[in-house]
Amino acid sequence: MTEKMKKAAGKGKSLAGEFREFIMRGNVMDMAVGVIIGGAFQKIISSLVDDIIMPVISLLTGGVDFNNKFVVLDGGDYATLEAAKEAGAATLNYGTFITVVINFVLMALVIFLLVKFMNNVSNKFAKEEAEAPATTKICPKCKSEINIEATKCPCCTSDL
Structure with a gap:
């Protein structure tokens, strides 16, 4: 490929060069760090919901285990969700869905509080940096x- 053709095709940059330039942008790196931290944070929130909040809700509701709340679609009768899955029955797992919704609401609440805290800190620093007189x-x-x-x-x- 001639130099003229390379410039016409990609303005002199190879695909690898363009990809490297894209990856090294600040916002892409920030997004990658956010995804990694978000994944770890999701495990913390899941543990909070599964190990602390759902047992308390179960205690308040008289021992209801939301993970075993399901509807068998083929009309069978199974004592637990695991028994229904072992039998290969089609189930609607609304208890698991409720747990995931609580998980999401808590995650959104924690992120909201974190962003609100960061905005307050940012505003305090902005107020301290008074504009110099013209x-x-x-x-x-x-x-x-x-x-x-x-x-x-x-x-x-x-x-x-």
Whole structure:
């Protein structure tokens, strides 16, 4: 392939070069870190729901185990969800769905609180960085930048 053809095809960059440039952008790296942390965070929230919240809800509801709440679609009668799965029965697992919904709501709540905290911290730092007073102004006649204390524009000699 000639140099002219390479430039026409990809403006001189190979596919690997373009991919490397894409990956090294800051927002792509931030997104990758966010996905990795989010995956680890999801395990923490799942453990919170499965090991702490759902047992408390089960205690409050008189020992109801949401993981064993299901409807067998073929009309069979099974004591547990595992027994139904072993028999190969088609089931609607609404208890598992409820657990996943609680999981999602808690994850959204925690992320909301984290973002709110980060915004508050960011706003505090922004308030501390007060804007420096202006030292220049723009001449209304010629639009040049002049000293704020000037009474006559040095460029167009108009009175200010």
